[in-house]
Amino acid sequence: MIGIIDDDKIFQFTLGRVINHNKQAERIITFSDGERAIQYLTDNKAINENIPDIIFLDVNMPIMDGWQFMEEYANIKTEIKKKVNIFMWSSSYNPIDIERASKICEISGYNIKPIKLEDVKRFFEKFETLL
Template sequence: MIRKLPFIGIIDDDKIYQFTLMRIINDNKQAEKIITFSDGEKAIHYLTDNKSTNENIPDIIFLDVNMPIMDGWQFIDEYASIKTEIKKKIVIFMLSSSVNPIDIERASKINEISDYIIKPMKLEEVKMFFDNF
């Protein structure tokens, strides 16, 4: 059986990191489609506007912690309030260059976050992640 490739969302204000992660995913043919947002607010608006169309909702979101306008924590709070309106399960991975144990513990206590990943993700990590998805 052929596995369906996921639709990926990347929410990160760092355009270079967005590009790098997209390039790794695309070069290794790990996604059907990728959509990017530079802050959580734009991503929340997108999810709200598309909540009734599953094909427009990412399967996986890579969410940066530190961003202007709406950071990762604020995004998660907003997402938690709208997730029942979205009929598709979204797996959210929080990305951060922070190795602060407080951030890691905070993320582990939030049901909407599947895992906390230290940036930058290396090619081997991305491949292993998608092999296990």
């Protein structure tokens, strides 16, 4: 299962379509902000099949941004019995954001938007063992 946490509906749609087209996941769940995603993870922490293997996380979102999501995730991750790989996908080229992401051990990578089909394919080729 793959989770997409991003307020950009076009990004959600595009990434979801590519994932489905390439049969990279049996199920995709989407959230428009980090708060809803944290609530979902909290509600489902004891049900491994409801926890995503991979989460694509945006940095800039309303209500709860990607950094706030990571702070909350750090508080609940020990209750989740499954390894979740979190990848930030952001339009921010800001070196401070990239450096900050690299210092958070729960973040497996930082990628720059906009995404291209080739980028997603390369991502899944590189990380296909995560699914």
